[in-house]
Amino acid sequence: MDTDPTPPAAPLQGPQLPTDCGPAHRLRPDVAAALIWGPERNQAITADRLISYIRDDELLLVAHNAWFNPGGWGLVFVTSRRLMFLANSTADGPPYALPIEAALWLTINGEPDEAGNCKGSVIDLERAIPMWFTNSRTIDFVNTAVTRAMAVQLQSRPDSEAAHTDNVLDHFSKYSALRRAHEAGALDDEAMTNAVHRMFWPSSPRQDWQ
Amino acid sequence: MSSDRSYEGIPFPSPKGSPANVEFRWLGSAIDERNQSALNVGAHQCSSLNHMPCDTLDYNDAPDHARTQIKEWWGITGTIEARQTVGRLLDGMHSASYEVVFPLVEQAVTKSDGHTADAHRDFLALRALGRGQSPDHWVSSYNALSALRTTVDVPKALTHPSWPEHIRAWDFARLPYVVRVARRAGYLLDDEC
Numbered sequence: 001m002d003t004d005p006t007p008p009a010a011p012l013q014g015p016q017l018p019t020d021c022g023p024a025h026r027l028r029p030d031v032a033a034a035l036i037w038g039p040e041r042n043q044a045i046t047a048d049r050l051i052s053y054i055r056d057d058e059l060l061l062v063a064h065n066a067w068f069n070p071g072g073w074g075l076v077f078v079t080s081r082r083l084m085f086l087a088n089s090t091a092d093g094p095p096y097a098l099p100i101e102a103a104l105w106l107t108i109n110g111e112p113d114e115a116g117n118c119k120g121s122v123i124d125l126e127r128a129i130p131m132w133f134t135n136s137r138t139i140d141f142v143n144t145a146v147t148r149a150m151a152v153q154l155q156s157r158p159d160s161e162a163a164h165t166d167n168v169l170d171h172f173s174k175y176s177a178l179r180r181a182h183e184a185g186a187l188d189d190e191a192m193t194n195a196v197h198r199m200f201w202p203s204s205p206r207q208d209w210q
Numbered sequence: 211m212s213s214d215r216s217y218e219g220i221p222f223p224s225p226k227g228s229p230a231n232v233e234f235r236w237l238g239s240a241i242d243e244r245n246q247s248a249l250n251v252g253a254h255q256c257s258s259l260n261h262m263p264c265d266t267l268d269y270n271d272a273p274d275h276a277r278t279q280i281k282e283w284w285g286i287t288g289t290i291e292a293r294q295t296v297g298r299l300l301d302g303m304h305s306a307s308y309e310v311v312f313p314l315v316e317q318a319v320t321k322s323d324g325h326t327a328d329a330h331r332d333f334l335a336l337r338a339l340g341r342g343q344s345p346d347h348w349v350s351s352y353n354a355l356s357a358l359r360t361t362v363d364v365p366k367a368l369t370h371p372s373w374p375e376h377i378r379a380w381d382f383a384r385l386p387y388v389v390r391v392a393r394r395a396g397y398l399l400d401d402e403c
Contacts (some may be wrong), residue, residue: 066371070223084219085325098220122222129222162303163309168337172314175333177323200340 011132017057024054031060038063039075040134043088046075050086053095054079058099061145066098066116067132078145080152083122083129086166099149106143108136122146142200187198232258239266242243252386260387267390274395282390292392293402299385305378307351315355357367359376 010179024031031051041048047063054060058079066076071087077095078084083103086095102124109119112135120139133139180201182192223230233258241249248265249256256262262269271279280286283330286295293365300311311334334352335345392398 068222082219085222094219096222098222099379124222127224130225140243161376161378165304165313165375166310168310169313171337172325172330172333175336176329179329179332180324196336200336 014155015148017152018059019057020058021059023056024051024060026051028060034060034063034077041065043075046086046090047089049090050075050077050084050095053084053086053097055081061149062141063137064142064191065134066119066138069130074131076142078142078149080149083142083146098122098129100146100153103146103150105147106139108139141152171199224246234259235263236265237263239263241265249386252340252384256390262387262390267393267400269394271391271394273394273396277396280388280391280395281396286388286392286397287369287397289397292388292395292397293366294391295388296385296392296398299381299388302376302378303381304377305381307348309376310357311348311352311355314361315352318356319359325353335353 022028022032024034026035026048031054034049043065050063051060051131052079057079061078061080063077064077065071065073066085068076068085068087071085072089074085074087076083076085079100081100083098083100084095097149100111104125107121107123107128109121109130112118116135117132118134118136119132120136120142121130123129133142134185149154175196178187178192178195181187182189189193232255245267249267251263257264275288280292282296286292312324314334316332318327318330330352331349334348338345338348388400389403393400393403
């Protein structure tokens with residue numbers, strides 16, 4: 001056949017941080033989806049202002065109503081890189097923002113009030129930031145977005161330093177295989193002792209150990 | 211979009227009384243960027259917690275107090291010990307053991323096949339003996355981390371996905387503190403700091 005063979009499919013990869021999603025606007029798919037599922041009230045002006053702060057290299061994961069002092073009710077956005085809040089009453093100026101690497105999770109603080117609003121806290125590396133949401137499920141959604149975004153952020157950082165594990169898991173696997181063989185009777189006590197000795201004292205003579 | 215517009219936003223304000231509200235101390239010292247970067251690593255430890263200025267190695271404690279402090283907290287009583295401690299911190303004094311123990315504990319926590327705490331302890335003890343190290347150190351490091359991860363009522367922080375593979379920041383953050391106090395105690399000279 002003279003047709004080119006189909007190139008092999010790229011290996012499947014886990015979630016990765018986007019690098020260029022294009023300019024953020026209401027109809028960008030991630031923004032549109034978050035707004036459809038998110039805020040319960042019409043807060044188009046706040047949403048538009050907050051959307052203008054979404055960068056090309058971040059995806060909007062969730063958008064919800066939230067109350068934060070100072071400012072009052074507004075919108076909280078969780079993107080793949082930041083947690084942002086902008087109050088409806090804010091006439092101008094940038095939103096509050098927390099890098100996702102610094103965020104840990106959200107907690108639900110107590111029962112909902114009479115209006116159904118629920119107090120939560122955004123926990124970061126140094127403090128708890130109190131914030132109200134329209135219900136406890138919203139806190140769950142925001143919490144899920146924050147923890148997932150942070151997990152991806154941490155996993156997909158090519159410049160992060162790897163731990164020096166000294167191949168401990170490989171070494172343990174070999175040791176574990178010896179243990180299993182010994183327990184199954186494939187190695188008697190003396191053979192096990194010798195095998196362990198060779199593994200952990202590879203260069204010293206046998207009698208030095210005893 | 212204009213290039214001068216800030217997309218970063220402003221930090222969330224901290225609640226009243228939060229340690230995060232403690233301002234870093236700056237004296238306005240003339241210091242080159244490389245040295246400042248080195249001191250920045252320990253800014254929280256030194257400035258927020260110990261009221262040392264961020265932009266100089268100098269601080270106000272009496273040398274006698276510095277000697278007492280660094281002896282009680284770090285077991286440093288002279289120049290050689292100070293240099294050794296600085297070297298060990300650079301090598302990951304606390305992180306080095308953690309980085310080896312952590313993957314084993316992770317496997318035990320997730321109940322991976324063949325990974326039991328007893329087998330890990332035996333392995334670490336033999337590994338330490340083979341290297342002329344203290345088995346107690348490795349086994350107790352394992353036990354401490356394992357206890358944290360397997361405690362019955364697990365705090366949320368201990369099951370968080372961001373549990374780190376190394377804790378070098380812990381060591382590096384303490385480096386400028388040890389250097390400052392050892393210098394104030396007269397154990398380290400300006401050149402080597």
